[in-house]
Amino acid sequence: MYDEVSLTVLVDDMPSVEGVATAHGLSILLRLRSGTTTREILFDGGPSARILRWNLEALGEKLAPDVVVGSLMHYHHLGALARLGLLKRALLPPPPLSIRRRGFLLRSVPGVPGVRLLLALNPWPEQALLVESRLGEVLVVGCSVHGLYETFGRAISQLGAPFAVIGGLGLSSRDFVNLSFLRALARAGTRLLLPLHSTAWEARRLVLEKYNKFPLDFEVPGVGCQVELR
Numbered sequence: 506m507y508d509e510v511s512l513t514v515l516v517d518d519m520p521s522v523e524g525v526a527t528a529h530g531l532s533i534l535l536r537l538r539s540g541t542t543t544r545e546i547l548f549d550g551g552p553s554a555r556i557l558r559w560n561l562e563a564l565g566e567k568l569a570p571d572v573v574v575g576s577l578m579h580y581h582h583l584g585a586l587a588r589l590g591l592l593k594r595a596l597l598p599p600p601p602l603s604i605r606r607r608g609f610l611l612r613s614v615p616g617v618p619g620v621r622l623l624l625a626l627n628p629w630p631e632q633a634l635l636v637e638s639r640l641g642e643v644l645v646v647g648c649s650v651h652g653l654y655e656t657f658g659r660a661i662s663q664l665g666a667p668f669a670v671i672g673g674l675g676l677s678s679r680d681f682v683n684l685s686f687l688r689a690l691a692r693a694g695t696r697l698l699l700p701l702h703s704t705a706w707e708a709r710r711l712v713l714e715k716y717n718k719f720p721l722d723f724e725v726p727g728v729g730c731q732v733e734l735r
């Protein structure tokens with residue numbers, strides 16, 4: 506369990522601060538502190554190394570991840586990792602149409618205790634991060650390519666509502682199924698809901714207004730927003 510979990514959004518479809526570049530994709534830098542030890546995980550890189558580098562500079566961040574994780578086998582999540590030479594050591598999901606059964610798998614991350622990879626088994630396999638923080642489990646999702654419920658709903662229902670759900674929720678403001686699922690999560694104890702990437706603008710605002718209960722320092726989540734859990 507980590508004393509402090511901080512997340513910085515490096516690439517997203519929308520800006521949260523001025524001076525950053527946007528792109529359809531996602532990249533999140535996680536810093537996990539336990540005592541005097543801090544580990545860094547780069548979760549996705551977005552589509553473009555140029556944009557990722559630009560935003561690192563704009564945000565005053567440096568990239569030296571201990572672990573690199575890719576959520577989805579698609580360039581808008583992995584393109585920058587390939588250009589930066591990080592794809593070779595990234596923990597990746599299986600390719601599309603390679604899984605014959607449904608469900609999910611959990612596996613640990615070598616060298617990083619308190620972090621697990623949650624692999625959703627479906628036609629386009631996708632993996633998320635589960636991080637144990639002092640406040641509860643933090644689920645970081647990349648794209649929710651089939652929508653959050655269809656992609657990770659079965660796993661979340663079996664594992665129990667996490668403290669936080671952060672990332673691409675595959676959601677529009679008219680998506681009854683996934684909005685109902687988020688409402689159920691909020692009722693079951695999920696406090697932080699931070700929608701990014703594959704979440705439409707109106708849906709981001711709706712989720713923050715109706716379901717998120719965690720205090721945030723920004724109006725709209727996007728590139729440059731930061732969250733600290735401790």
Ligand SMILES: [Fe+2]
Nearest residue numbers: 581647648703
């Ligand atoms: Fe995506």
